[in-house]
Amino acid sequence: MLSIFVCEDDKVQRRQILQQIEKAIMIEDFDMKIVFETGNPEALLNYLKGNKGLTGLYFLDVDLQHQMNGIELASKIRDYDDLGKIIFITTHSEMTYLTFTYKVEAMDYIIKDDNQLLRERIHECIKVANRRHNNDINEEKKSLSIKVGDRLVSLSHDEIMFFETSPQSHKMIVHLENAEYEYYGSIKDVEVLDQQFVKCHKSFVVNTDRIKNVRVKEREIEMTNGEICLVSFRMLKVVKEIVKGMVN
Structure with missing residues (x-):
């Protein structure tokens, strides 16, 4: 099973993202589950620290209204899950350069101003992540x-x-x-x-x-x-x- 994590400080937006993820999982009938959702990046890191060995799919807001932004969070996630798949959902397209500064390999960077596009991109990311996760499991990769x-x-x-x-x-x-x-x-x-x-x-x-x-x-x-x-x-x-x- 692929574990899914969501970190978004806005409760309304987090609920919308969770709904879209759950809808995509149900439609595709994938072996995935949202195991942790929060608005606090420290809470997510503490969860990973206490549940080592997970391979996750992470949906992270960039501006978390916290001293740690989403890209810094992604960098710290790599300490626990270096094979995890990371997706940024944000209104701040100008901050994409930080993924290079922090050397974070992101799977996608979704701008959430357009609800229709947000739904489509989340669904597509779910499908891509599932395919890559299955490849990781089923193929003995060098x-x-x-x-x-x-x-x-x-x-x-x-x-x-x-x-x-x-x-x-x-x-x-x-x-x-x-x-x-x-x-x-x-x-x-x-x-x-x-x-x-x-x-x-x-x-x-x-x-x-x-x-x-x-x-x-x-x-x-x-x-x-x-x-x-x-x-x-x-x-x-x-x-x-x-x-x-x-x-x-």
Whole structure:
């Protein structure tokens, strides 16, 4: 079962969100359940602290009228549930950049000014989360565990965009869809992780499944999230063969 959590300080809006979630679960007949709803981010964190091991789907308001905003809350949620799926529901579209500042990988960012759009997006997020959760359970996915600060983070190979060497000695940076982690490691370790990873440059190892385009003249690789990696002249031919049809 996928556990669902809602943190929204406005009681009326929280009730509306809960109703839409419950309606989507009923229509799709998914194995999901709202296990905790609150307007207090500290209460949610305390619940997770006392119920470790849960994998959740989180609907979080950004402006919680609390010293902790929803994006800061999401960052702390990662301490307990690094594989959880996070959705922000807010009127503050201008704050999306904070998901990068706090390195929070969000599944969606829904603006709640339009009730019709809100209902549709919640329903769609429920379906996507269910599909991804079932894939996580039913498929034995390869993963990489890295130590970030004092915590251990598990990353599916499929969610990794690329690795690059850090300016800091003996460190690597792993890039995800809209997050990144710096950790102690070497490029030699990641280039042999799996056949989908290719060392395209002395400083970059890319997930070939996540390549969007190869720019031959610029010797650049564009990833599906828009980030750019360098590719050496020697590796251009290899990369071109892997991603035929994507070369400019």
